[in-house]
Amino acid sequence: MIALALISPIFGVWLANLINYHEPLDVAADLINQAANRTILNDTRYQMNWTPFIDYTVPGLPDWAGYIVSAFIGLAIYLVLYMALVGRRGRVKRTS
Numbered sequence: 001m002i003a004l005a006l007i008s009p010i011f012g013v014w015l016a017n018l019i020n021y022h023e024p025l026d027v028a029a030d031l032i033n034q035a036a037n038r039t040i041l042n043d044t045r046y047q048m049n050w051t052p053f054i055d056y057t058v059p060g061l062p063d064w065a066g067y068i069v070s071a072f073i074g075l076a077i078y079l080v081l082y083m084a085l086v087g088r089r090g091r092v093k094r095t096s
Contacts, residue, residue: 008071009065012067013063053069
């Protein structure tokens with residue numbers, strides 16, 4: 001898992017920029033706006049941001065470092081949840 005976190009910028013930053021990748025819903029919204037010749041769908045992701053790591057970036061860090069930090073935070077969340085669930089299951093007394 002650590003190796004995947006460390007190489008994640010290759011896929012999320014470098015290759016995405018190399019092939020000019022855009023999220024499919026963003027592309028669809030742009031096509032709808034072009035077909036209507038006016039703005040019907042606005043990009044509100046920066047106005048309605050519910051996460052401190054929008055697009056897996058960390059303020060003050062380059063994009064590739066933000067991907068790695070975001071990956072380790074995600075791994076930590078899963079580890080804490082796993083430990084909480086496994087620990088709870090181990091404490092449950094079985095009655096026979």
